[in-house]
Amino acid sequence: MTTLSEQDIRKIAHLARLQIPKDELKVHGENLTKILNFVEAINTVDTSDIKPMAHPQNLAQRLREDEVIETNQRELFQKLAPLTEAGLYLVPKVINNTEEE
Amino acid sequence: MHTKSIKELSKLLHKKTISCVELTKIFLERMEKYDSKLNSFITVTDELALIQAKNADKRIAENKTTPLTGIPIAHKDLFCTKDIKTSCGSKILDNFISPYEATMTNKLKQAGMILLGKTNMDEFAMGSSNENSFYGHVCNPWNLQNVPGGSSGGSAAAVAAYLTPVATGTDTGGSIRQPASYCNLTGIKPTYGRISRFGMVAFASSLDQAGPMATSAEDAAILLNHMSGFDVQDSTSMQEPVLDYTATLNNSLKGVTIGLPKEYFDENLTTGVAVKIDNVLTELERLGAKLKEITLPHSKLSAPAYYIIAPAECSSNLARFDGVRYGYRCKNPLDLEDLYARSRGEGFGDEVKRRIMVGTYALSSGYYDAYYLKAQKIRRLIADDFKRAYEDVDIILSPTTPTPSFAIGNSSQTPIEMYLNDIYTIPANLAGLPALSMPAGFTEGLPIGVQLIGNYFKEANLLNIAHQYQQVTDWHQQIPEGF
Numbered sequence: 038m039t040t041l042s043e044q045d046i047r048k049i050a051h052l053a054r055l056q057i058p059k060d061e062l063k064v065h066g067e068n069l070t071k072i073l074n075f076v077e078a079i080n081t082v083d084t085s086d087i088k089p090m091a092h093p094q095n096l097a098q099r100l101r102e103d104e105v106i107e108t109n110q111r112e113l114f115q116k117l118a119p120l121t122e123a124g125l126y127l128v129p130k131v132i133n134n135t136e137e138e
Numbered sequence: 139m140h141t142k143s144i145k146e147l148s149k150l151l152h153k154k155t156i157s158c159v160e161l162t163k164i165f166l167e168r169m170e171k172y173d174s175k176l177n178s179f180i181t182v183t184d185e186l187a188l189i190q191a192k193n194a195d196k197r198i199a200e201n202k203t204t205p206l207t208g209i210p211i212a213h214k215d216l217f218c219t220k221d222i223k224t225s226c227g228s229k230i231l232d233n234f235i236s237p238y239e240a241t242m243t244n245k246l247k248q249a250g251m252i253l254l255g256k257t258n259m260d261e262f263a264m265g266s267s268n269e270n271s272f273y274g275h276v277c278n279p280w281n282l283q284n285v286p287g288g289s290s291g292g293s294a295a296a297v298a299a300y301l302t303p304v305a306t307g308t309d310t311g312g313s314i315r316q317p318a319s320y321c322n323l324t325g326i327k328p329t330y331g332r333i334s335r336f337g338m339v340a341f342a343s344s345l346d347q348a349g350p351m352a353t354s355a356e357d358a359a360i361l362l363n364h365m366s367g368f369d370v371q372d373s374t375s376m377q378e379p380v381l382d383y384t385a386t387l388n389n390s391l392k393g394v395t396i397g398l399p400k401e402y403f404d405e406n407l408t409t410g411v412a413v414k415i416d417n418v419l420t421e422l423e424r425l426g427a428k429l430k431e432i433t434l435p436h437s438k439l440s441a442p443a444y445y446i447i448a449p450a451e452c453s454s455n456l457a458r459f460d461g462v463r464y465g466y467r468c469k470n471p472l473d474l475e476d477l478y479a480r481s482r483g484e485g486f487g488d489e490v491k492r493r494i495m496v497g498t499y500a501l502s503s504g505y506y507d508a509y510y511l512k513a514q515k516i517r518r519l520i521a522d523d524f525k526r527a528y529e530d531v532d533i534i535l536s537p538t539t540p541t542p543s544f545a546i547g548n549s550s551q552t553p554i555e556m557y558l559n560d561i562y563t564i565p566a567n568l569a570g571l572p573a574l575s576m577p578a579g580f581t582e583g584l585p586i587g588v589q590l591i592g593n594y595f596k597e598a599n600l601l602n603i604a605h606q607y608q609q610v611t612d613w614h615q616q617i618p619e620g621f
Contacts, residue, residue, distance in 0.1 A: 041499075046495070049495045049498050049499050049502070050479075050495060051479075052498050052502060053453060053482075053494050053495055053498040054457075054460075054475070054478040054479050054482055055479060055482050055483050055486070055491055055494060055495065056476075056479040056480045056482070056483030056484070057483060057491070058483075065491070065492070065495065068492055068553055069492065069495060069496060069499070071552075071553065071554055072445060072492070072496055072553060072554065073496070073499075075441075075442060075445065075554050075557070076442040076443075076445050076446050076509070076513070077442070078438070078439055078442040079439055079442050079443055079446070079512050079513055079516050080512070081439070082436070082439065082516065082519065084512060084515035084516065084519070087515040087518050087519060088515070088518060089511050089514035089515050089517075089518065090514050090515070090517040090518035090521060091344065091514055092344045092374070092570075093330040093331070093344065093521070093568075093569060093570020093571075094330065094331055094374065094376070094570065096374075098373060099373060101370070110237070113237050114237060114463070114464075116237075117234065117235065117237065117463070117464035117465075118462070118463055118464060119461065119462070119464075119465075119466075119467035120467070126462050126463060128462055128471075128474050128477060129471050129472065129473050129474050129476070129477055130473075131473070131474050
């Protein structure tokens with residue numbers, strides 16, 4: 038039986054870039070534990086000779102001619118952005134000042 | 139006027155007994171009058187609807203029409219509609235005005251349909267009760283204390299209350315069929331790849347499929363004719379020719395073999411539902427169909443496999459919501475990490491967070507083989523079960539859900555209980571098969587549905603059986619009190 042601790046949830050939430058408030062870690066841990074134990078049933082069958090099925094269709098990716106089909110619509114798309122400047126998306130500074138000479 | 143079929147409405151529009159503008163106003167007025175009871179719409183596009191209706195009237199005058207010209211529709215708020223808010227029922231997309239149009243909605247627009255608005259839904263289509271919406275829960279027109287089902291709950295409630303003649307939904311694990319069943323509608327999830335997914339916000343890409351929700355199989359067939367088809371913009375779109383799904387509606391059911399999977403008539407099925415399914419079987423036999431018990435031995439593993447595969451694909455798909463390029467962004471982020479984590483933490487609801495975390499865990503280093511790969515192997519076993527079954531039968535019949543609709547607030551507390559709503563609908567998504575839910579009667583005043591699952595691209599068979607059943611029954615014509 039898998040049991041996820043608050044520490045596990047913190048790690049998963051970090052991987053998923055999800056902020057989970059401290060007081061919710063416990064209940065998420067309980068719920069995820071329940072879900073993981075529910076899906077555990079997949080281990081009741083031997084599947085060593087079975088090929089995984091990623092997709093309902095057994096098709097190869099279609100190829101197409103390499104031609105221009107879309108034009109750049111930067112202004113249109115950036116109108117939706119929370120913060121832009123001079124055609125760029127703005128995010129908090131990622132380079133730490135103290136490391137600069 | 140508002141309870142007429144698409145065919146009847148189209149006839150009246152073409153005869154100019156009523157104009158498209160007048161018809162549109164009837165439905166807009168009904169929305170205004172009744173939707174405060176249901177909360178089935180997130181966005182009402184009344185101004186656009188009247189412009190589109192005017193254009194439709196012009197096309198009728200010029201004799202340039204389709205069977206859908208001037209017919210109003212509502213789209214689940216998960217389809218991108220150009221210059222119209224597309225929220226997916228989420229706070230994270232509350233401010234998102236789509237800069238482009240989904241292929242499917244565009245096809246219906248080109249066919250002359252009138253967009254009344256965008257319907258409420260479980261956030262990112264994750265849920266079976268429509269209680270997971272940022273815009274509040276939706277009430278079931280058959281009992282306002284009850285859920286309409288989900289995730290296409292707004293579409294289901296709106297059609298059931300005749301606020302729109304038809305609506306679109308999406309189905310990843312039952313999100314068209316389960317609400318159709320709870321609201322007395324005919325809803326079909328076509329074969330995976332039948333309808334373009336371009337412009338449909340992705341939840342689990344290998345399972346998602348759009349489909350019509352209507353008050354009859356005939357209306358669903360007309361809509362499906364115009365929604366289907368190959369799309370170069372969707373890499374999983376199938377090149378299979380589109381049939382005229384209305385052409386075979388009147389075929390006789392003589393000699394059609396219907397398979398009854400014993401695993402679907404299990405201990406989860408309540409008596410109220412089981413009795414109604416028996417009645418449907420009697421009626422179908424009378425129409426000439428033959429019944430045959432079959433076995434789909436891996437059915438019990440469908441829900442466990444699904445609740446790995448769907449969250450895994452969801453965690454990957456929803457990574458795009460980062461607070462940088464569009465959608466919700468948290469206030470005063472400390473750094474980039476904080477911007478991502480807080481925008482997503484504040485923007486997503488609990489069920490979405492749960493599924494992202496389950497998916498992240500299942501895909502994380504050291505667990506991938508045990509969960510995701512194993513679930514994909516189970517998926518093949520389930521698809522193979524169906525393959526074997528279709529050697530002996532034409533169609534598979536089962537209940538759509540184990541129970542009728544339940545009270546709002548009832549099972550929100552336990553995710554697993556909620557997941558069990560979809561045990562009969564999930565297998566068709568895993569295998570990629572077409573499946574339909576149609577009204578089968580009422581138990582304690584609540585509608586229940588029966589599910590038909592067909593072989594790949596056999597949508598016409600499903601609609602034929604449903605239509606024939608609807609010629610000898612009138613469950614689908616019942617109208618909820620107060621609407």
